[in-house]
């Protein structure tokens with residue numbers, strides 16, 4: 001058996017497979033299944049900024065009659081909010097009690113102000129790290145790209161100030177200069193970047209004429225943007241760890257991400273589709289490949305094909321086909 005150990009934002013992991021934030025990590029039964037299947041760490045299902053606010057609001061609405069008679073609206077709002085935050089802190093605490101692998105809390109957010117005051121509760125509950133799913137959609141025609149990026153960097157700075165936990169930022173790739181903003185996040189002492197989040201995709205049902213969501217699951221061919229950007233950045237910006245997310249469906253894709261320079265991969269759709277057994281299948285594939293290649297540890301090949309480590313790394317920057325098909 002090869003040594004699959006890796007490190008990720010200061011955490012020692014037994015292998016490079018982390019279960020991504022999703023329903024797979026939303027309750028203790030599933031979290032135990034993740035560990036039993038061999039996952040090296042789990043990122044809990046996110047607590048959503050909007051959810052905290054709207055759940056608090058709906059609790060308040062349900063009790064509107066009572067509240068109309070009282071002047072405790074503000075207090076009640078905070079109690080409802082507190083309830084959901086405590087539930088999440090309890091999940092962290094229970095996961096820490098029952099699992100021996102690292103537990104990463106996750107917040108889906110665009111404003112630090114919504115969670116900075118309750119992050120201490122997640123720290124106290126024992127979270128090993130924090131993943132922030134940060135996705136501002138630049139849909140305001142009056143806001144220039146540089147201002148969107150300025151706000152993202154201010155967010156990273158404020159997040160760093162808010163907690164001593166290692167922070168992973170899970171981001172998208174639609175920035176005008178992705179390389180530059182990755183460097184800016186690193187300068188703000190963010191510990192890890194998760195490249196990339198796969199966003200909710202709206203669609204339209206033409207019969208009902210309603211907005212619906214497309215399938216939330218990725219396909220196995222969707223990993224190329226993550227692979228490209230990890231390869232471009234990993235050996236150039238070494239103060240952050242890179243985690244690969246989106247389209248990691250097999251052991252061979254995990255190997256590709258590691259060769260490109262990722263420290264870990266986050267896996268979701270493959271496990272939802274095939275069950276928790278997908279994890280040992282992927283680990284076995286990595287093991288077999290390492291034995292065939294004569295690699296004893298992940299460190300033997302991690303980052304080998306990152307752009308900076310290659311004589312001809314320009315392939316990672318190529319955007320045009322010189323030949324379309326082999327025989328044309």
Ligand SMILES: Cc1cc2nc3c(=O)[nH]c(=O)nc-3n(C[C@H](O)[C@H](O)[C@H](O)COP(=O)(O)O)c2cc1C
Pocket residue numbers: 020021022023045046047106108133170196197198216217218219245246247248266267268269270
């Ligand atoms: C049903 C579902 C729920 C998800 N919920 C979250 C979430 O709460 N927070 C988050 O950061 N990502 C969430 N994700 C995104 C996944 O963590 C992951 O980044 C994405 O699915 C891409 O990885 P994959 O190709 O392995 O599926 C969710 C994905 C799915 C399919």
